[in-house]
Amino acid sequence: MTISKQELQINEEIRDKEVLVIDADGKKLGVLSAKEAQQIAFEQDLDLVKIAPQATPPVCRIMDYGKYCFEQAKREKEARKNQKVVAIKEIRMFSTIDTHDFETKVNQAVKFLQGGDKLKVSVRFRKRAIAHPELGNELLDRFKEAVSAAGTVDKPAKMEGRSIVMFVSPKAAK
Numbered sequence: 001m002t003i004s005k006q007e008l009q010i011n012e013e014i015r016d017k018e019v020l021v022i023d024a025d026g027k028k029l030g031v032l033s034a035k036e037a038q039q040i041a042f043e044q045d046l047d048l049v050k051i052a053p054q055a056t057p058p059v060c061r062i063m064d065y066g067k068y069c070f071e072q073a074k075r076e077k078e079a080r081k082n083q084k085v086v087a088i089k090e091i092r093m094f095s096t097i098d099t100h101d102f103e104t105k106v107n108q109a110v111k112f113l114q115g116g117d118k119l120k121v122s123v124r125f126r127k128r129a130i131a132h133p134e135l136g137n138e139l140l141d142r143f144k145e146a147v148s149a150a151g152t153v154d155k156p157a158k159m160e161g162r163s164i165v166m167f168v169s170p171k172a173a174k
Contacts, residue, residue, distance in 0.1 A: 010050070011048055014037075014050050014058075016034050016050075017033060018031050019031070019032065019034055019057055020057050020058070021040070021048075021060055021061075022059065022060070024044065024062050031057055040062065046065075047063060047064065048061075049061050049062075049065055086116065088118045088120055089118070091105050091109050091119060091122070093122070093123050093139065093143075094123065094129075095126075095139060097139065102139075102142070109150075113168065113170040113171075114150055114170070118154070119169075120167055121165070125162050133164065137164065144166070147168060150170065151170050151171055152171055153166060154167040155167040
């Protein structure tokens with residue numbers, strides 16, 4: 001049972017003369033006056049809820065409105081719990097990085113990718129190193145090969161200011 005997202009009119013808030021009434025079991029009771037429908041709902045110790053105000057005549061349902069709201073909130077909470085937020089982690093290197101430091105960065109990147117995060121890998125150029133961008137491209141190619149088991153390149157290396165940037169996303173789990 002789905003009901004429109006806007007605020008629902010319940011019990012005395014329903015001002016229509018005639019409404020199509022559906023009982024708690026889902027059976028149509030027919031077109032009744034709003035007063036009669038409210039009376040039937042109160043006799044069953046339930047609420048009269050307008051679920052389709054745009055219909056002619058408007059459709060009302062007899063239900064436990066508090067229970068419905070509780071179940072709706074519970075479903076929304078469960079949906080939020082199952083969402084996975086993908087963070088973008090950044091790995092920064094310089095064009096003159098040493099081999100051991102490079103291996104450490106690769107290991108950290110693999111750990112991020114296995115955790116399901118995306119990576120932004122950037123190679124910064126200091127001072128006159130900007131004159132040799134091919135060193136940064138070679139470094140990113142080595143990095144791409146080193147993490148190829150855990151991730152794939154989303155956006156290839158691109159020069160942005162004094163750095164070269166590349167994006168890597170994790171491989172889909174099999």
